[in-house]
Amino acid sequence: MKNANAVTANAELPPAVPWGRIGAFLVALLALFGAYRYYQHVTSFTVGLDYFEPEFQIYWMNLLYAQLAIEAVVFCAVIGYLWMTRDRNVMSITPQEELRRHYVLLGFVVVFAVIAYLAASLYTEADAAWHQVTVRDTDFTPTHIALFYFGIPAFIIIGSAAFVYAHTRLPQFHERVSMPMALLVAGPIMIMPNLGFNEWGHTFFYAEELFAAPVHWGFVLLGWSAFAAGGFLIQIITRLISLSKLEGDTDVAEA
């Protein structure tokens, strides 16, 4: 045992879930997505119908440029922070600390799931509703700007942050990669390049905006990467079983 604290570790109380922080973060997140949604509601059918009108450039393209810049900064800041403050003695943390970090990781995943819901359901179907009642004239429609350049990037940021958090702070993820977690994070990331296929397809061979059309199936395939949540959950649960066992309890293998 390298850690000097190890001897007294079991005397410590187990950590609590940081409900306050998770709750506050979720409230802020919902406020942001709610405000965005409100903006979309009041500007889509007014100044969002024609890409070539100057008002579209002011209200939607400027928003697009601003959010892309902010997202890039937030991504670099969050990932940079998590990396710079990584635990260099991750293999010798106390079990209490490891349990606490698991709670934090699960907190990340809860936020990930909230964004998954908002982006994949609410924002995606806003896109469906919009594109079926208006004539599409650009890659940057109000619902595309909201979904692909706000919702999905938010999804990517939180997924990547969870990934980096796990790999810099949890012994189980140290110097190896959880394949299911990598898939979970890769799905939303790959949606961005697939958007290229989508837009190309719409200009090249598919004129309609039918939502279940094959030109959209690339997105479904990437959505399916979330099926790996099962494997990821098993990796977490088996470790938590070990972290919460009493004397006489046995560990449970992952398989």
Add this chain to the structure above:
Amino acid sequence: MKKYLVAFILLIQAAAIPDLAFAHGERAQQAGLRMRTVHWFDTAVSTTKLNVNDTVVVSGSFVPSVNWPEHMAGPDGTAFLNIGVPGPTFVRVDSRVNGMPMIRSTRFYKGQTYQYSITLKARTPGRYHVHPVLSVKDTGPVIGPGFWVEVGGSQADFQNTVKTMTGETIDLETYGMGNIAFWSLLWFAVGLVWFIYWLTKCPIIIPRYRRVAELGDKADDIITPTDKKVAATLLAVTLSLIGFGYFWAQDEYPITTPLQTGIVHLPEIDVSADREVDVTVADARYRIPGRSFELTLDVNNRSGKDVKLGNLTVANVRFVDPSVIDIKPADSHDLVASGGLRVEGGPIKAGESARIKVFAEDALWETYRLTSLIYDPDSRFGAMLYFYADDGARDYVEVGGSMLPVFM
């Protein structure tokens, strides 16, 4: 972060401009495509100001271009007369082409003239740009000229009743909603019973995971007799409810028909009296620096009257010679270049042929993104020419062909 939030809220407030709405993005299409798909003319709206529940009629004529691009599916496959409004701000109570109701799709043949009318009933207050649209299967929407229409009143007053063939009068805004809500909620409740039954056993994840792992092949032992009883009861309830619901609905709505679809065929109309001028293109050039379109045309006037070219329309932009016909823009987005047409060569006498030179010049080439014609892969144009006699009689003829850009 706070600063951004404040800026964001200000942006939202600034954006809440109530009655502003724009055109429908028709400018996004390649110029050549817009020129060579559908020629719309005589587009009119019966009123530009109305209240909720009032109707407005959008009417006019169109000719599918004989120069329709080869690489795009034509309107003679499947097409539908549509209307471009932002969502169901209006309901379409009637639409006709050549007098035939257009509830279904149809075929439109290139070069033929079609007269249409679309009756809309205002539903949502606001200011809208209303366009006729021809939706062409595998090609997409071809958008006609638009007009601003302002709707006043309140959506709460909107009514949309219809009489069914079973004798009921129903309001389409709310019809069947009680039914949908009742059955949806009922199934939610039944589903929740099952979910909550399992949640009462919480914590369920780790304890069950451990237990299942420990039991190995005998993991099924974790299931209690109560679990089985609840499952059996719920299965029976589910199947009975499905059966009951189905027969209840059959009883309640004994007369139903499948969804209706299909293609209708249109009667032709005789417009030969309006098409007594023939034109061939001798030369067509687009002078980029001057934003000027120059055509050299050989015109053969078969009609019994002298005619003058007064209007050249490309992609819904009307270039007009005011000395022949006075057309003024109806509103801020009406694409009329009054004085944008100049013709050298004078009137074409009855029964004679003559060569004329036509210049169409206006900033609309630029603002309406027609200058991008030079980026098209086949550099061809299509246009509709309108010739007028002194007594107001009008002949129209489509021209098209190769177009050469002049760069210097």
Add this chain to the structure above:
Amino acid sequence: MTDTNEAAEARPKARSAVTTREQQWQVYKNIDLMAIPLIVLLFAGIFSFHFALTVGDWDYWVDWRDRRWWPLVTPLSLLVLPAVFGYLLWTKLRLPLAASVALLSFALAAWVSRVMNFEIFAGFPLNMVSPSTFIGLGLILDCTLMLTRSFFVTGLFGAFFFAVLIYPINWPLMAPFRVPVEYNGTLVTVADLMGYEYVRTAIPEYVRIIEQSTLRTFGEAVTPLTAVFAGFLAILMYYFWTWVGALASRAVWIKRIF
């Protein structure tokens, strides 16, 4: 890809962070409190996304739910998540909840979306765009799995009836919209009329993929035939996606991705 489960063996075993039964129980409760909402949210998100892009318009609009395509396409798409997560929840936790909870979460998300997006944002009357109901079908699948404790039998009967009963379970919601109306001399149903009247600029009439095929007069049994065919495909789909679920539940570790 290198499986480093061997390396996992070499790792130091975790020591416990708890000392008493109460503390252990608290950890278990914490995990439930985080994981169950997480699962519901993920189901809501993934299911909506998956369903929107595979069924989409067939379920968005009342005038798309025909007898030929809607009852065929819908159950095949609906079965995917219940089968994938059914494997995980049953084999690892013996919880027969995947189908019903997935469909409950999806139904909730669908209602929120139809109200927020199609009614409030795009302006359609809710009766034209409200979701169909599928929760009962999830119960059939889950209860069959509970009672038989067999993926094989659940596929054979549960998945079959899952697909077969999709039309009857929704008939109370749909029947009013199939009442005929004479409109401008044309026979239409109430649903067709709504589709025509409430303008969808980007969905011209011909885009509706409904009532196609040549079997319409085959004893006039269009719906039952479709239902049985859908049931047959659903059995295969259930087995296939359960297998995908087995793959997705593997706790694979790799050495590196870069």
